Amino acid sequence: MSESHVATHHELGFVRKYIFSTDHKVIGVQYMITAMFMAIIGGLLSMLMRYQLAWPQALSPMMAKLFPISYNGGVMAPEFYISLVTMHGTIMVFFLFTAVLTGGFGNFLIPLQIGARDMAFPFLNALSYWVFLLSCIVIFAALFVASGAPMGGWTAYAPLSAIPSAAPGQATGMTLWITAIALFAVSGLMGGLNYITTILTMRTKGLSMMRLPLTQWSLLITSILGLLAFPVLLGAGILLLFDRMGGTSFFVPAGIIMNQVPLDHSGGHPLLWQHLFWFFGHPEVYIVVLPAMGMASDILSTFCRKPIFSYRMMVYSMVAIAVLSFIVWGHHMFVSGMNPFLGSVFTLTTLLIAVPSAVKTFNWLGTVWGARIRFTPAALFALGFISMFVSGGLSGIFLGTSAADIQLQDTYFVVAHFHLVMAIAPLFAAFAGLYFWFPKMFGRFMNNTLGKIHFWFTFIGAYCVFFPMHIIGVGGQMRRIYDPTQYMFLQPQQPMNVFISISAFILGTAQLIFLANFIVSIFAGKPAAERNPWQANTLEWTAPNPPGHGNFPPDLPTVYRWPFDYSVPGEREDFVPQTVPTTVTARH
């Protein structure tokens, strides 16, 4: 931060440097590696789910040995399936996507791209990671509770989540779930506060807001969303905990009879939880999607060798999405029992939010039009991001139309939509970011050929898994169903479930290529000698690989231009970094 701090800094020991570090780059990498570990868990859970959905009656002798209770008699227990659904969703939404995009990339990139030496509050930043790690441990522990892992779904609808006797995993498992989510919210708040302060106050000389890379805009707006949305989740979670352990009735109405036993609650309302949860939950979607959009935009422009199309509209549309994201939550509740008049209002706001999303799509197309694309793995994943976002975004229009949603709500159509738009698209952006910034993080490259192979399998696999889910959703297959073949009307489309599951195994296996490439490249990848191997314009590429403590020795860079000067006519090179003075250009 301050110059004197850097001047007097001395070599830190291993523990202070890599473990209890306050350096934003180390914290960023810590976030990423922790999130990757969580992703492996979440991914494995989904593989078990897909096995069950394709072959519901199949015996799994190996699983029965590993989990004798959950596979009693060799077949997966229904309650175990619901726990898988719950834990997969929770881990992926919070502990992978939110963590890797804002915690991982946000931490690593914010000071580097704005020309700062570290975050505004380095200690708070470290604290945010350690609280996050604690929340990971708590949610991980929930998998191993003797009475069962939580079963409320990632949305934890009350009263299923509020009454410990409602299902096996809803006792200790659910309590751990709430605790983990509360800790996660606290961690997210500390991080968000830090990101906002840093971006607003610590930009280097010349870096005006309208010269920020889109990654930085997206992280700023995401952090504001987080700061406004996470407290609502935290509050709702605490109320839920009171209902469970303190005998209150915020979400539990009078007259409930659970397992023939009348409950002593009165005065609560189940829909209150849904309103609170989705008031957080919908902005949460954009907390995940916005950084993905920002990163994909910057990476796209770099490898298209062409300025991003309509930078201003890119910024304004993100702001519009952020504002609107707070008034669309009711589209999750069209058939919940909410007043149908509200359904009309939320349809209007929901289709309204499609406008800025469409603007962004047009602008990405405008960026690729007339480009000269360098097909690196990062470029491929950024292009794949656009395709996935478009596919998933368009199916959202069906769901946002309240009358069509009557049939589609809680079916696989919804599963297809949100996986494409808020899981696969952000996953593609995260992969693009990892291949792109890897040399800056570790001073080495990831293997290019393996990266491309990883992309082809992931692109094909993701579409084969998630596109057909639209179709079985139209056919009526419900979400969170342990055995779809129980229903006669779903039996004819069971071959689709088999196809999806086989595709999912291929998609899952292909991620091992990435994992091997990532781990081996950290230690044995091709050294990245050049500071700016991709010939990019943003500030992080003026720092060494990897940047040392303080990022920019000896002086902080000065910015003279926006980050998108690619292929400027008359320039010697096809890129002009932000640190190149404009006056020099004028003389050419």
Add this chain to the structure above:
Amino acid sequence: MADGSGSGRVTLSGVVLAALILILIIASLYLFIAQPYWFPVLASEHGGRIDSLFMAVLVVTGIAFVLVQGALGFFIARYGENARERASYWHDNPKAEAFLLIGTAVILTVLVFMGQRVWASIYFSDEPANATEVHVTGEQFSWTFQYAGADGQFGRTDNKLITSTNSVGLDREDPVGKDDVVSANIMHVPVGKPVRVRLRSKDVIHSFFLPNLRVKQDAVPGMGIEIWFTPTRPGQYEIACAELCGLGHYRMRAFLTVDESQDAFNKWMEEAAKQ
């Protein structure tokens, strides 16, 4: 304006990715036009409007899907890097941006209005007077259907009276409740006549899903929610729970018979009343 500096190089990666996008377009057109798997057979009056609305949205989004994915694939195939020349340098076009923004907004506004007409016809229209009335109660993991019986009046229910054999707590002492019909997991309605459902839940949230009738409504404990629909096609259909409700969620299944006539329905009621 597009390619002031000529066309790019066709690269292997570009062609492969474009080909994959083309396959995606063809496959999705096949799935949505040939419809190898599609909606369950339609059996209600308002369901036709929902299906038509779905098709209208499908046409709009389908065109957008083909255009946008197609353009993306085309650009990817065409504009690979080329050692000789650079990308075009342009990054704003206010007219085109305004045109696309307004165009999108207009199309979406039309969809909002089309959708709201259907929504209003389902939720804001006057309820017919001659409806068959059914009280539906969800619980872990079954559905109970209560009919008023010959007198057309529902008997009093009380949670205190709930036993393993009296799942809705119907007061059989109540004179109007004597002829009530309570049926577990089997629902009958006559064809062509509106059905009014009053939906309750005893424990957690369930969702009353009639796939063939395009009916889905959550059953929320503490709330009594009324919906109505008109079955149009006699037959046997399945009823599902569409909201996660616990370990037996997947088997919370019931059966709906749409009887061919009021007489057939009355006959079932008589049979059921005897039990």
